[in-house]
Amino acid sequence: MLIAIWDTTHLLIWASVSRDDLQPQPVEHVRTLLGDLAGDALLPATAEQVAIDVDVTGLGKIAVNALRLKPADAIDLLTTLPDTLPATCSDSVRVWTILAKIVVKSLSTQQFYPTLKHPTESYGATWQPLLGGRAEVEKLERFAHAMPGVCRSLESTKDVHPLRLVETFLSETTDALVRRSVANDSFFARVHQRPAAVDVRWLSALLGESREVEGEAHELQQLYDDVHLWLAPITDTGEQANLRLGFLLREPAEGTELWPVDFRLVGDEDEPTILTAPELWRQQASPLTSLGRTIAERQEKFIAELRRAMEYFPSIERIIHSEKPTGLELTPVEAFAFMRSWGHSLEEAAFHVDLPDWASPEDSELSLRLSITPTDELYDDDDDVFDAAAPGEARNGQPLTAGGRVGLDSIVRFDWRVAIGQTNLTIAEFESLVSKQSPLVKFKDRWVQIDLEAARKAQDTMTKSASGKLTLGEAFRVAYGLAGDDGVPVGGLSGADWVGRLLDQVPDAKLQELPQPETFLGELRPYQLRGLQWMAYLDRLGLGACLADDMGLGKTIQFIALMLMDHAASPSPQGEKTEVRETPVEADSPASAEASVSTSGTEITPATANVVAMAEPVPDPLPQERGMATLLFAPASVIGNWTRELERFAPSLRVLAHHGPERKHGEAFVENVKKYDVVITGYALAHRDLEDLKRVMWHRVALDEAQKVKNPSSAASAAIRAIPARRRVALTGTPIENHLSELWSIMEVLNPGLLGSPAQFRQRFVIPVEKMNDHRRGQLLREMIRPFVLRRTKSDPEVAVNLPAKMEMRVFTSLTPEQAAMYERITAEMLASVENASGIRRRGLILAGLTRLKQVCDHPALLTESKHIDGRSGKAERLVDMLEEVLGEGEAALVFTQYREMGHLLEELIRKRLDHDPLFLHGGVPVKDRDTMIETFQKAGSKQRIFILSLRAGGLGLNLTAANHVFHYDRWWNPAVEAQATDRAHRIGQNKIVQVHKFVSIGTVEERIDKLLADKTALAENIVTSGDQWLTNLSTDDLKKYLALSSEAVEEE
């Protein structure tokens, strides 16, 4: 009977008389039995005969002659044996045969990996098979224990743990087979050429005859660290997988000043596994915990990680040469450094750090806080009428604040307060702490951190000016460190009275009761009303406000309500209320829309509701002091949207769209402005028409999509800052506190000087936050701008309870001049061709023309040879802006279009402009790929968060609940089809509010039909049931009414 034994480097095969009689047979008998199994060729020439001693239970030690096979030869032999071994093979042969199959399978499926053993005498490069996780290792361990006793009957293996024996078999054979595979192949031999980098020398040692990697100690250590870091994703398995080296800082024991740091390994779970260093070192005597990850290897990794940590935690150097390091002790200065910077750096480098609960700087750091109090009330308590017309001005036009100053120029009293965390200190307490000259001292039974240098500067500051007067703007700059980087540990601002309310974003009680304006045609949700009150409060204080609510929460209508509030509170020129007269307009007439919408540079009046009679132009003796119009800057693509929203919600406001070649200049412009409440213009005109815009003292300058002024040095930014206005408001949907250059730029428009000079702001905030990832400095900045920025998201409780699960909104976009020209040409050609046609041909011409009109509204590139995508489509530009906000919020969107080619254009545009790789599902995508796309999109944390779908391919049956925005880029004119598409996201499994954005090109057939559908007339029903067909039944004159382009359709600057 054949018996096989692995001696950790070779396979030894010998033969006994029988299963019951273990007396050894001559080695020729082994050859005979093997030959009977699969032929003599199985026995490699290198198999040699050796004499060994085997310790047989009951027989004692006996001398045996065996054949000795090298690892690769052993695998060759074992894998050629029949699947069902005959009775001449003992179970010991079966053991190695089963393992040999694992080795072969690992190699053929590329489940093996190179590694580098930590040196005892030299660095050894070897190949290992990759097995599964802990469950597999446990299975292998059971297998190892089931091995017959004969497998460990050699003197050299009797004390080797069974699993260790199995492991050496798998490792040695894998290593030998890989090396043999590449031996004698000149391609692979090139790694043996010298000189070579250390990683190439490692490869050479993996593929050559010698396992040793040669090199300098430091480069080999670096290589070892790099290799183990690289292999971590596959070698960290089992219950101690993902254990990270951790450092636990403890308070000093009584009577000592030294701070202990314990080393340990910490898991990533919610309740993490913790293996302390002493426990780790005690495990040394145990055998194995998992294949390929012996305790010894874990200990090696522990040491390697300690070496890696030394870069961030230099004190480790003191113990790195200890045999079994378990921790170290830090001086107070080192412990302070650990709390303030080393610990953070270690965490950034993926180490685990535990500090005492009190050690967060917020709780224990010393800082100076500026406490301010207004010098005067803004208005008397007896005043029960809010004078929205002129903040800070009394009825007689006299300012109410002391010294005639308002806003950031208000004078405030200040005094410095010293605080530890949130606890204020007396001067005596502060002096006492500093006198101890230690960065970590006990104060009222708790530890506090004191930056001694900063404390000294704080003392200087207090000595020089413990209290006094500043302007509000100066107070902000001093309190947040923008008044010069002198190292004083400033920690913010607190205030009383109206300043306190400002800091807390809580409007004055009178404003908290303010209802929405009566002239607002709609109902503000509670959070929108609060937004209105907040803007009104900042107006009252003469401060600029940035409303930064999430997209879709109604920034536009909150601002419209604010303008209506001004309008209601203010007298018209000559002190008379603007007279309003009603003019009936036929709601279902497309022509009415055209008639009601002005051309550029002229009045815009409501299309479907009231037309406001213009007050007679009245000469204003002091136009720069009493101008009442709001100047609103907006991207050209959304000017149309503003006019539509103003018509809908505030028909009493008189609106001028100041753009296009016909716009007025000079005195004519000034005179014209007096007739309006709102003047909307594009950002590009801020610089171009600056001389005109500066001639008016605006009631308010407002910025929509304020992130457009993100470049503070751009001509538009500079121009907007130069335009005089009493109030300033910015609207943006992006979290501007995360984009610091935008933040400075917007704030400089709203509250000039608040954030200091660009250089000061950069030094104080941009570099620490963006370059050094200083979270605390970021927090300080957020605190500083909080009074001026109101941002609510859909998930905020005050918002969420007031929102429906699905919100639908129209997004009105303008055409570019190119789109408008093409639209008009297509319309003219179409009308001319249908004039003389009839029957099916006429219908065909109309439908074809209609498709081209829809396509030109989508993007001119659909109809031109030029496929240039940027700046040619108002819709596309608007979509990109909105998707940027979606991505900025970490949300996801579906974009539906009817045209596959449009999908491709959007795909390209999104890649180019947003640096985002969208998914695109259309009819040509194979089912398999389609499933992969859906899986990718739905996967938690997917990087692909925009999914473009053709309406036909993606409108039905898909579950795409990862998206909470649905864009209908073009319209199907059948609400049911659109609703089905929307329901891809708005369905069971969706746990967010879904926002549906329906794009409509202003002044085109899209808007006419959208209006008809919204009115739900009988004609609308016809549209729904017949699609585009109903248009083919219209007379040419009626067709013209629906298709003709109105002049307001075009975005011009």
Added chain:
Amino acid sequence: MADPETNLDFIDAGVDLHSLDDLTHDGKPTVLDRLGPAHFRSKGFSFMGFLQTVYDHVAEQTQRNGSSPEAPAEPAE
């Protein structure tokens, strides 16, 4: 002559000695796919490209020949 009962424990395996086919990562991404690029890259030498070639070569040889019995024998010690 040894006691037969004792000999059986010595020569026969326990019940857990069975196929270990499910022990490997069959069907899962290859090791290099899971590891991704290495942290170290030598100038003028495509470390990962070379390593991938090694893997492909070894896998192909193993699939073709089992453990490659036709490969040259290991050098004698």
